[in-house]
Amino acid sequence: MPDHATSSHPAVQRQLDRLMTLGPGADILGLGRITALLARIGNPHLALPPVLHVAGTNGKGSTCAFLRAAIEAAGLTAHVYSSPHLVRFNERIRLAGQLIEDDALAVLLEEVLDASEFAGGNIGASFFEVTTAAAFLAFSRTSADACVIEIGLGGRLDATNVVPAPAACAIAQLGIDHQAFLGDTAEVIAGEKAGIAKRGVPLVTMAYADSVAARIAEVAAAAGAPVLAQGAAWDFEVAADRLHYRDAGGTIETPLPALAGPHQPANLALAIATLRQQQHVAIPSAALAAAATAARWPARMQRLAAGPLLGLLPPGSQLWLDGGHNEAAARSVSAALAEVAGERPVHLVLGMLSNKDATGLLAPFVPMARSLTAIPVPGHAHHAPADLAGIACRLGIPAADTAEDPESALRRIASRLPSHEPLPVVLILGSLYLAGEVLRANDELPD
Template sequence: MPDHAVSSSPAVQAQLDRLTALSPGVDILGLERITALMTRLGDPHLSLPPVFHVAGTNGKGSTCAFLRAAIEAAGHSVHVYSSPHLVRFNERIRLAGRLIEDDALAALLSEVLDAAENGADDLQASFFEVTTAAAFLAFARTPAAATIVEVGLGGRLDATNVIRTPAVTGIAALGIDHQSFLGDTLLQIAGEKAGIAKSGVPLVTMDYPKTIRAKIAAVADAAGAPVFARGTAWTSETARSTMRYQDEGFAVVTNRPRLVGAHQSRNLALAIAMLRHQGAVHVPEAAMRAAADWAHWPARMQRLGDGPLRARLPEGSDLWLDGAHNPNAAQPVARALRTLARGRPVTLVLGMLANKDADAVLRILAPSVQRLIAVPIPGHAHHASDALAALARSFDIPAESATAVPAALDRVDTPSLVLIAGSLYLAGEVLAENDEMPD
């Protein structure tokens, strides 16, 4: 099973074990199976509260967090479907503002798996297809003002793209990732992401290089979707402490987001642009401003609080956590490190999945790092720690390996800024070990 999901609830775990046995065990793109599964379940995806559908290589999760914060600040309840989870599978399904409860989750998974298996006519639905169906079934049965759906992989053939008439769609930052599924070039990847465009539904995008803009415009035009791009239909500017969004006839100034990094101001602006270019949910200006302060998205340049891991570091140290699993994600992290270090040495505790480009990530992070300690990612195929350390030394970073994150932190003997990064799976382990469960 791709996401190695486990649960402390025996009822949920029983269904996850069942999914492990039934699922083909790999990501399979395509809408045939999810469409058939939705039909067997009574087409719940046709009865969702107004949908905000968000794609992108990086930043789509943060954009969803800003959307949720703004809609909730306006007094509305909202469903959220996101992936992957960090610690608990329940994080994927937020039902009218709260993480789904274990009993409800177990019952939903059982119902969806019964429909998927259906005797000899087994759909061979993937892990993500089953979980998407469970989320949509829950959302259709529970009243809310809006539904926020984060694309899992790509867009055009992602299981979430079974949604036919969202209120608005959006594309966050683009970069090279998941090449085996989406293509080797940014142009191919952009085309796949733009595949969430729907006839008559606004597609709100960031600003991209000319060829990428043209590709997205062509895909959107073929679908009959109007495009509202940053730099033409709307703009945003980030100052020292504020972010200013503007479109035709409207402007708002917010605080810079609580989420760390200049890129988060652009993600906030994208969320505001999506809110502005839809008519299904009323969100006033005050709620848009509140989103900057309310939004929270774990493991995206998150400063960890007091806990068992933080306690291992010398007094005067800070402990930060980020996914930073691809070059585009590493760039804002590198910029943030230069600001946050305040003269202290930066130690990077790094673990990366085997299918990620460690060379490219380290090339970006190296100028901001004075020491690296490589660690494994338990339960996942990962770059060997010794190999990661050797790669870091090729960038002139003093490097070593450790058996686990706690052992790595024990080696930090002077006040430092310590960043744990490289994988959201690793981030989940860290949050659990520091007693900071996402809620």
């Protein structure tokens, strides 16, 4: 199902209406359509600034945020392509540091959609393929020092995997997700992610289980790409509230990331390694250190500011948001939540797409959660809230019920808080689509 996309700009909405008809099917992965579409618009992917290409099951978005922050801290500019958007479609295409403007976006989408549908017959390009082509076209027409490109799904057959010679490729944390497209084992999924490897281009990776690392090495060797793995080519540790990074070129010390969670130092270190292993964009050590506190990535353990949703809870409560939707993400997010909550009671608000593993997501939160309120994910096929509440009860979460939306869920939590307990920490989680609705409702639009 394509991502919902609406705009208050009439010209953008006309093109989004066209785009929304391009729903991907089970056979959507492949490079044939995107290659044909790019050829019709002048092959813009061959005229991009140096590309940093990032794959992974979890953490790839945060890694891209650190990459962008480091490039900008060096006084340079970066285009960024990421997905999905949370509130506005424009979030997917960042031109030299700024989200693409509505007027430019409308013209761009019309040009690419017309090329896909009318210039020589309908290619049958998907939502993501058209979006990718539009981003590459925009990037080729606007000057910047680098491109940060996040894989949409998998790697080998992802529409972004047409750039022939990136400056560097990176793979973040790996886990089991999107099995219908990528396979059912960690090794098969790793092979798909490693499919971004290119001849002579450094492939920078985290440390993985031996069988997973072996599969990545096999795919990279076939492509002629050197693998620069954590623990061999580079490494890091956290000590005395600092991140200490090291590789053959020396050491760098940075503050700990401003992004919440014990998993974020690894994402920062991966970004540092990626920038230090490429030869196309010069990033001084001071800029790498600055990226730790400058990076922002909405809906990834984001503490929500004062707004309509937070106002539904007693003053002094904390409201957090995370779009994580698989077991690996849940382990990281639950650890982050335990850190920020301390001794305060924790309550969960959960909405999940129907093709996600609710039991795997919830299990890491069971030891700390006082309650769970399950809600729908508007506009998407989702787990019935009553089913999610039932899973929570079976796992041992003390109280579980349902609500119609985030506002109703927060009101319900607030109404049953014991007066003698510390103020709560509430986490809304389970879907990036839900996260977008939450940000909109709390008047926190990503910029």
